[in-house]
Amino acid sequence: MSYKNILITKEQTIATITINRPQKLNALNKSTIQELHQAFSALEQNPDIKAIILTGSGEKAFVAGADIAEFADFSIEEGIQLSAQGQDILFNFVENLKVPVIAALNGFALGGGLELAMACHIRVAADTAKMGLPEVSLGVIPGYGGTQRLPQLIGKGRAMEMILTAAMITADEAYRMGLVNHVVAPEELLAYCNEIAQKIIKNSPSAISMAMTAINANYKEGENGFETEIKSFGRCFGTVDFKEGTQAFIEKRKAVFTGE
Structure with a gap:
């Protein structure tokens, strides 16, 4: 299957999905969310694939957030539907996938980007990566599971501060909080994620x-x-x-x- 916004490569039993919208800092629009759902679904059903690595194209961003222009004029009901559908077909879907997913955070992971990373099972960040949930600065709240998964990962107090201040944190800060599992140099990121995947695929x-x-x-x-x-x-x-x-x-x- 051909995709417009993502790239998929396979090396033996490990697949890598790259969100490929560098001109938009890999922002998530409806089309990209749907393509990611289709890709994860297909890979989960492929018996040869034992682990998946998810990353963003370029050096600036993993995913810099949702594509705000798509929903800037939405009504209340449209907002509810946007959140519910996104959680159903991507964020909850990834969390409940039968195949482990490793997020390789190569740059900004903001808003929906951080929410997507948190839905993955393991997170590895380049030391240049920055993370945050800046939604309240736009008059909205995280709608793709951020208010639920962030407290699970770093505790209620820290999650409250991150969400209410809309502040970004560095990769090292994220590591100290437990938000990411490892921090490595940018040039080592994918290789390090592959090493983790190799350890996983040896098991049942x-x-x-x-x-x-x-x-x-x-x-x-x-x-x-x-x-x-x-x-x-x-x-x-x-x-x-x-x-x-x-x-x-x-x-x-x-x-x-x-x-x-």
């Missing part, structure tokens, strides 16, 4: 998927994370990967996982 895809589901369950209203963990743990016993993993351990050899 079915177990990885269930582990992510169990972790996410702790943050979902109406779900009991411990119960989800117990059930997911039990389901592992019925997988081919479990039989292969335990047998390989007993036989003192490397396991060959299939994800079944």
Whole structure:
């Protein structure tokens, strides 16, 4: 499938999605959100893909926010629909993906860009990256999960300050807060993310998927994370990967996982 706003490359079992709107600092418009949904969906259904890296084109921005010109004159109902649809087809969709997604923050990650990074499972930032949720400076609030995921990652007090001041933070500040997992030099960013992906793909895809589901369950209203963990743990016993993993351990050899 051909895309207008994103690029996809594949190297063995690792795919890289690059948001490619450098003239707009990779801002998210409706078309880009839809293309990202289609790309993530296709990669999730591809049994050969075990990990995904998400980044932005150029050196300035991962995603510098949403494309404000698209919704500047929206009504209340249109605003509600914009938020609900975006969360459904992209942000929540990525968080609940069965394949782990690593966000490679190569520059500005602002507004919807930071919200997209927070929906990913792991975040790595270039030391030149800047992050923030500046929505209140425009008379609106984060609408793609920012008010929910930021407190989960860095705590309520810090999240309140970031959102209410609309301030940007550096990559080092983000690391100290726990917003990003690692900070590296810009030229090392994709290689470092690939190293993490390589460590992930050595393990059982079915177990990885269930582990992510169990972790996410702790943050979902109406779900009991411990119960989800117990059930997911039990389901592992019925997988081919479990039989292969335990047998390989007993036989003192490397396991060959299939994800079944």
